[in-house]
Structures are given as C-alpha cells and as structure tokens.
Amino acid sequence: MVEPKRTPLYEEHLAAKAKLIDFGGWEMPVQYAGVIDEHHAVRTKAGLFDVSHMGEIDVRGKEALAFVQMLITNDASKLVDGKILYSPMCYPNGGIVDDLLVYRYNQEHFFIVVNASNADKDYAWMVEQTEEFDVVVENVSDQYAQLALQGPLAETILQRITNVNLAQIKYYGFTHGDVDGVPCLISRTGYTGEDGFEIYVSPEYGRQLWRKVLEIGAPEGVQPIGLGARDTLRFEARLPLYGNELGPEISPLEAGLGIFVKLDKAAFIGKDALLTQKEQGVPRKLVGLEMIGRGIARSHYPLQKDGVEIGFVTSGSFSPTLNKNIALGLIRSDLAVQGDVLDVMIRGKAVQAKMIPTLFYQRGN
Template structure:
C-alpha cells in the first residue's frame, strides 16, 4: 500500500493515461500524453492541471490584514476585495519560508495559497507569530484546485458559466461562480506564463468539474497536463519554484523578485536583512544562461567562471526549452558574473562546457 498522499482526482488519472511519480510525498501525474505535446497544448490552445496538492489557509479576524502585513513582503493594504497578490514569507535572515498568493475576500477575511511541500511548515510559522484578533484555519484537505491555462482558456470556461469570466482582470477573482452546476472560486492567475484561471472547489466536487472542463474544451484542443510540462512552462516564463529558485538560503532580492518586496510599507519579518541587502547590493543574482557547447544544464550543476574556472554558483533549473529547442537554464551566480553575454562554464557529467548569460524570461506571451 502506497504511503504517498493522493488528491481527490487520483482515481480518474488512469482513465486519462497518467504516469504518476512521487512529488514531495504526493502521487501526482508527471504526464498524460507526453511533456512536449502537453507543453505545446498550453502555449497554443489550453491545458488542464490538477494542482489540488497545493495548500489553502483561511486568515480571518479584525487583525487579519495587519498580521499579513507583518508576515509577508508585499503590501497587503493595497489589495481591493476580490483581488490577489503574489508575495513571500521570509525569515529574519531574509531567506524565504515560502512564496504564496494572498487573496482578499473581505476586510477581515483572506485566503493564502502555499506550496504543497511547505503546508505544515508554513502553517506552524504563521501560528507561531499570530496574536490578537487573528484566526488561522488550514483548509487544504477540503479544497481542490484546478488550473485551466492557455490562449483558449477563457473561451472554454465561458461555455460553462454565466459568470463574467472573460472580463476578469489578471490577479482578480470571482469568489462564488457557478461552473456547470459546480460552485467555484475563479481566479485569473496561473503558473505557466499564459492567460488562464485557477478554480478553487470543494474536494467533493473536483472530479465533476475536471470532467466538465475537459468535455467543454474538447473541440478547442484542451488536454490534461502533468507536472512535467507545468515545470517547463513556468521555467520558460521565469516563474520561481520553491526549493530551486527560492529557499531559506536564497532571498527574494537574489531571486530577482524585488518588485514583491515593499521595504517602504512598514515593518515585516525579514525587512531589516532585505533592506541591508538592497543597500549593499545582492551578493548573488539569478540569471538566465544558454549553452554554447552541446549539453543540457540541470538543477544543482556547478557553474564556473570562464576566465579562471573558479566556482561561482550553480544551476537552479535547466532543460531543453520545449518552445525554442534551446538548452537553457536559470543559475544563481556571484553578482560580478551576471552581465549579459558573460561566458561561463557549466559542469555536465564531469565536463566543463561553455555557456553564456542571456536575458529572461525565455518566453513572453504574445500581446493581444
């Protein structure tokens, strides 16, 4: 008997041809039809992801907003009701506890969406710092999450609802939409670099919603998509993955996420360390690299200076880009080696192969 956790959709994976793997203690589909074809489906048409392993917390009470303002790096006071923001939880050192989404449902009611591997750690961190009129509730087990992503996502979703999903702005949400008879919170967010939606639904209703969406999207070329293409899509768009581009040892500023760190909003955990890092200049920077020699950079491969072969960092994520067929990566390097076109050496299977620093993101969604 497997000790791996399963989402409520696990029983229907086989019907769609899923190959599952152990992903941080969860038995999740790495692919259905193939990573390359699923990646292309999302870039060109639409893909449907089961991301029900993600964690959801309710933060409620009179002091909910001031509590989140103290815990997160972004400015929660700027959120309107039914708006979401990307943010981070930091340690006093400036390292990252987790990256997350903050949803404002009312002045005293918020939802946090955190990474699956960090659910217990994050909840304990928040509880440790909660005081005053704040109530925390972990609703991860009762909440499922589907991501409908790609240029045809809005047209597919519109077939199933009277709710104004097409007019929803990015990082805004409808708290209560009827999608083909299933009640869902519909958010215009995603982790692919494409337009799309994330649908929060009761765990009891998620299989029905999954089937409804795949049926509605059949003529639009909608495909179920696994974690393999989720990773290549987010990577091309330079969206960070906790444990690779972010960690307790990597600050948001080093990861290039300074936009989401509002040092002028007042005090928050990690502010002092991050302010000092900003003032002094970050010691390391996350940059894009492209191989000049033949070889694919992978996570944790060491990177060296081309001039004297001194080790200057490592690859955080790398692959052959499915969209561009180029061997590219993200690497966290000593800041002095991060100017565009700087030549580097990446150690691949014992050989030091030439690469260079290139601009990111590798992929930007076409306008219009």
C-alpha cells in the same frame, strides 16, 4: 514507509494512463501524452492541470490585514476586495519560507495559497506569528480540489460552463460562481506564462468538473497536463519554483523578486536583513543561460568561471517553445554580465553557456 497523498482526481489520472511520480509526498501525474506535446498544447490551445495538492490557509480576524502585512514582503494594504497579491514570505534572516498568493475577501478575511510541499510548514510558521494579533489561522487545504485551465483558449472554453462573466475577472482577480452547476471560487492568475483560470471546488465535485472541462474543450484539443510540462512552462516564463530559485538560503532580492519586496512599508519579518542586503549590495544574482555546448544544465549543477565555482543552476531544461537548452543560475553579482560565457559542470565536465536575459518567453512574443 509513509503512504503518498492523493488528490481527489487520482482515479482520473489512472484512467488517463498518466505516469505518476512522488512530488513532495503527493502521488501526482508527471505526464500523460508526453511533456513536449502537453507543453505546446498549453502555449497554443489550453491544458487542464490538477493542482489540488496546493495548500490553502484561511486568515480571519480584526487584525487580519496587519497580520498579513507583517507576514509578507509585498504591500497587502494596497490590495482591494476581490483581488490577489503575489509575495514572498521570509524568515528574519531574509531567506524565503515560501512564495504565495494572497486573496483578499475584506480586511478581516484573507485566503492564502501556498506550495504543496510547504503547506504544513507554512501553516505552522503562520500560527507561530499570531501571538500578538487578533486573528485565527486555519489550514483549509482538505476543503478544496483545485483545477487550473491554462492557455490562450482558456476563457472561451470555461465560459461555456459557468454563469460568471469571465471577461470581468481581471488578471489577479477572483470571484464566486457556478461551474457546471457547482459553486466554485474562480481566479485568474496562472503559473505557465499564459492566460488561465483556477477553479477551487469542494473535493467531491473535483472529478465532475475535470471531466466536464475536458469534454467541452475537446473540439479545441484541450488535454490534461502533468507536472513535467508545468515545470517547463513556468520555467520559460521565469516563474520561480520553491527548492530551485527560492529557498531558506536565498533572499527574494537575489531571486530577482525585488519588485515584490516593499522596503518602505512598516515592519515585516525579514525587513531588516533585506534592507541591509540592499544597502550593502545583493551578493548573488539570477541570470539566464543559453547552452553553447551540448548538454542540459540541471538544477544544482555547479557554475564556474575560469575554473572557480561562482554559483549553481537553479532550473534548466530543453525549452520546447524556443527549441534550445536554457537555464537559470544564481551566481556572484559581480560576474553577472549578459553575453559573457561561463561553464556548467555536467557530471564533472565543463560545458559552455552564455548569459542571456532571464525572461525566455513572454505571452504574445
């Protein structure tokens, strides 16, 4: 039996009496006070996440920019120093290896953040692609603990313990500075639909910063947040999850990520397949679903129309913000019509759902 991996904050989760689960080989907190309570805390105040399980990969060398351009579907040539780019990374057939964040230090140094369960696979894939490039790719995941402070009060709270003017870090930007006297990389992206910051720090300082952020945020009710609320938060904001909306059998065009696929840029892995798919018509489309009948549409439940299977649920849950059961589904494009009704097969029983826009929640709405 393989021992689960643990982040540098494992002892803090035990002390907080978190419920721990296996997540991609990591022993991680799924909840502390409860998913609904934690979800609302992030939407209304701020919450602190341990995301130290995420993977970090360094790309350096004279041809680092050209290498990253070839690797991802988005256009890294538009990225300037100190900014971050979101992009899918594809196989030659157009299926998704992973989705990731590309941090640009300069044209010879990029820092790439990948999903925890894919870190080793992504690293091996990137190394395979280096043959024709003057670059060095290094998996530096063990060199970082990562904390994410998310919610409308995140800037106010974090500003109390950092020497960085956080207002100057624009969305999808990053810089370096001290947090509680500790050198950190600070970025502003997020995976909840709210404003927030990521703090990358050497693992030995992870527990110190975790405690400090909770301490200085206590007057506003800041609390630790587990993977359960992380999932409902990202789902409401229509942020994709690998293994649900994304995977090797799903293209970024099918997943609704066409805005991050720059087919007019020079060659990149998967370009030919994606170009063909766009020209011939994307066969499947991601749709939003609101349950009409009783029940929750869980991931991978079949979707039917008139008794014929037309796709499957990618993500589904009760939405704490909207107070209703909603889902995302990948179905035949020709049947993706807003307002139409289809059936979710819940344990063999057909339960009706209506197709609605996929962006269930938007900040300030």
